Amino acid sequence: MRRNVNGYGADDHSLALRAAWLHYVGGLTQAAVARKLKLTSVKTHRLIARAVADGAVKFSIDGDIVECLELEAALAKRYGLSVCEVTPDLAESGLPLRALGLAGASYLARLIDRSAGHMIGLGHGRTLAAVVNELAQRTASNVRFVSLLGGLTRHYAANPHDVMHRIAQRTDAPAHVMPVPFCANSPDDRSVLLSQHGVSEVFAMAQTAPIKLVGIGTVDDDAQLLRAGMIEDADLAEIIDAGAVGELLGHFFDVHGGRIATALDGRTLAVSLAECGDDQLVAIAGGIDKTESIAAVLQSGSLTGLIIDESTAREVLQRGDAR
Template sequence: MSGTGNGLLRDDESSMATRAAWLHYAGGLTQSEVAKRLGLTSLKAHRLITKANQDGLVKVYIDGDVSECVALETELCSRYSLDYCEVVPEFDDEDLPLKALGVAGAQYLKREIERGDRIMIGVGHGRTLAACVEYLPRTAAPTARFVSLLGGLTRKFSANPHDVIHRLAERTGAEAYVVPVPMFANTVEDRQVLLGQKGVAEVFDLARTSDLLLAGIGTTERQASLVATGMVERPEMEEVKRGGGVGELLGHFFDADGAPFEAPLSSRVMALGREDLRNRRIVAVAGGKVKIRAVRSVLESRYLRGLITDERTARSLVEAKPVG
């Protein structure tokens, strides 16, 4: 019995050391700030960070598990039938923890690129995915290719400031294929014309062959990135919200229970169809207070195979009553 107890103590110590290292190195907190956040003395915080270094947990990234996060990952995988889930410790009070999610998303993407397989990675766009690319170190990816999963121009035909495909190509030297059209066509007829263009059709055909689809999750709230970037007009998004739309994944909307939500906007989306997203390896990077309802909506849809999120969001998802 005493041996088991000692093992648990060691696990708790390792978990706390990993958390302290996350806050210090990824979160940018000083050792005294780490101590205050974790309710420890400054000396104890210093020893934990030193332990993380001595145990080899701190490299370019922080390689270790926080026990509380692992428990949340297990619960989310079980509840939403996920093959992969990563919950990162929170280290800021922002409604949208871009740094925490960006670091974790970059780490995941780097692992996928470095597998050495000839992999086609389809990517969405948005603030969170842009943060992932920002924290991705320059990584040679001679066997990887990237392809846009949806249009990346705004209504004014200017570049989406959160389009990530060009930055991915620049960081990795990999081939990248873009869709040179807006995310939403002006009319259904315009959509058909654009989809019929040779270059556009070929890119979407490539997107359908993606081994991994890396996506963000959008909200229909006022803070929606689609509205802020000019991809969607505010009255259009308000119409979606009034009708019951809650979450958005790769241009498609879902209600609070995860059921597909079709709005007039849906018929004009320049993206893969819902039928092309079913039973695919879709991993979303999303979290933050403003996204909790949207993330839950998309999880309930059962389109996702994987989720990278923050601890606060994960806890809210786990504590919520399951739908049905």
């Protein structure tokens, strides 16, 4: 079979373009495309996804999307962001995982395409897991991924929202996990863990990754750090009492964006924000319930980029206007 520059058959390339044309321009459902081209539904889905991932499908949308562009400009100006994308609402209830997943996957695909030889650091959580799940299968041997924080719970169980194994499956790229808990029992235990062969190397890779994609956490009873077993009730209670409202990579912030010192500081195994320097630190976060948390992290000046849903973007800006 002839091979094209994208690494798959020239015949499949042509078929992918035809399937994408019928679906996006012709308005046929994927099931209808499969019947018309006499393909299985699975192959039809993969061909269309391949056409999208390769950039063959380009959209031009007029109308309310202009409002998203205006929100992007306002957020970028107010918080000094070099990257800002506001995704249109998809009428999701609760956390807008579909909208954020699609927008985040598109951004990650672009990063992969232009980041030859680079290391991309990834946080974890429900939103980043949705991003990786939406990423089309692709070969990305030109990049490597590394976890930005410990991926195990306090009791050394797997984090249910870890993304490293998923990203390795999606891209066939090396993905370096941080095989330690997010929070050690004591500062001494943290030092012992970091001294282990391999752990210190992964930690150094994470700290020096020039591109870091992260989520933003709340500081309340619904906090993912608590629900995933990364910290305990007593830890969360102390953090709340200290006035924290937002969390980024295990670092906590008050409503004004000030850094909150907690007993976890000497025990957390995560990259240091102070040492990020000129790194790109892009958060993918949204949901009305996270408005206060996102606003706090933005106020801290830690981020260089943000991908957010339309409703939450509007609420963040209104909160800033009210100050």
